[in-house]
Amino acid sequence: MKARRIIGTAIAVLALAAGASQVWFFLRYPYFRRYAAMNGVSLRQARKAWGHPSDISEVAMGLAVEASLENWDAVEAMAAEDRKSELGTYYYNLANAVKGQLADKLLDYYQPFERGLFLPVGEKTQPFVIACAGDVWWALGYMPLAERDAMLGLLFSPAHTGSRYLRRLAETNLVKGDYEAASKYLGMLLNSRTDRKWAQERLPDAWSPEYRKRIEEMRALMPGFDMVHGMDQAPLILRILLTANPSNRMALDYLLCHDLLVKDLDAFVADYEPSLTGSRLYGEAMLIFLAAKGGINRENLEHYHIPADMLERFNSFVRIYKRDGGSLANLTADFGKTYWYYFYFAQRNEER
Secondary structure, three states, rough: HHHHHHHHHHHHHHHHHHHHHHHHHHOOOHHHHHHHHHHOHHHHOOOHHHOOOHHHHHHHHHHHHHHHHHOOOHHHHHHHHOOOHHHHHHHHHHHHHHOOHHHHHHHHOOHHHHHHHOOOOOOOOOOHHHHHHHHHHHHHOOHHHHHHHHHHHHOOOOOOOOOOHHHHHHHHHHHOEEEEHHHHHHHOOOOOOOOOOHHOOOOOOOOOOHHHHHHHHHHHHHOOOOOOOOOOOHHHHHHHHHHHHHOOHHHHHHHHHHHHHHOOOHHHHHHHOOOOOOOOOHHHHHHHHHHHHOOOOHHHHHHHHHHHHHHHHHHHHHHHHOOOOOOOOOOOHHOOOOOOHHHHHOOOOOOO
């Protein structure tokens, strides 16, 4: 009897320890658990697929989860914890772009050139990154790439399923008006207890006025035509979007910021129309271009909405730059977040 009691006590202690460990896991890594659920896998399967969770992976998965739910304030707040990864920059930029402040906040944050705007999708790209890459195309209104990345995410997910991808596939097809394809994905989600309500609300006959308006707004962003393009031709795709809908402010800001991050001022000037969008960033870039062309005059300053104090700061930057022989030592404190500083000092990491 005594031996049985000892064994029973030991089993109870082990059960309590296992339970405590599970509670600790949920408390420390809640996004790992939620991301696993969105991929339709157990925690054991998730650990096998993505390894044991860490503080770094928890932030990355948190960004992916909140972005898929379009909780942009949460995305921006979480990105503040991660200032040295391309994924963190990607979601920081996306959250600000949705709020109409991409250019205004661009240089407040780590920017790995254009890789902070669009995640690469290729043979060597990690499945987790591919699963995130379509979020920006969905927000911009370019359904072909939003759908492509959702399909790839579904293909490479541990269980080849998951509401994260099925929801996106359903909605891209709803926007395109392909109700037959959308109904296939909605049907899968209707069989899920956690996704049933979401899917029911997106059946075409059940749309609320608010959701119908959203679909109509997304359709207004879509080009009336498509064309063959490479996976790395983001500027071309953005120009296609702008040809279809010149009022697509988010696409315009992404295009202009792409031009500036790759330091292509000729492309920037060709794409920039100050009556459609504006930012301190754009004014600073124009001053570099105008100075190089000998075009700093009253007419151009007025046309590009460049205030006198910005011109004064630019002249101060140039004066210190020339005085110090191109050194950044005395420029960082006052000009570290300007485009002038980025243009002259940011260097591409060729190994990445």
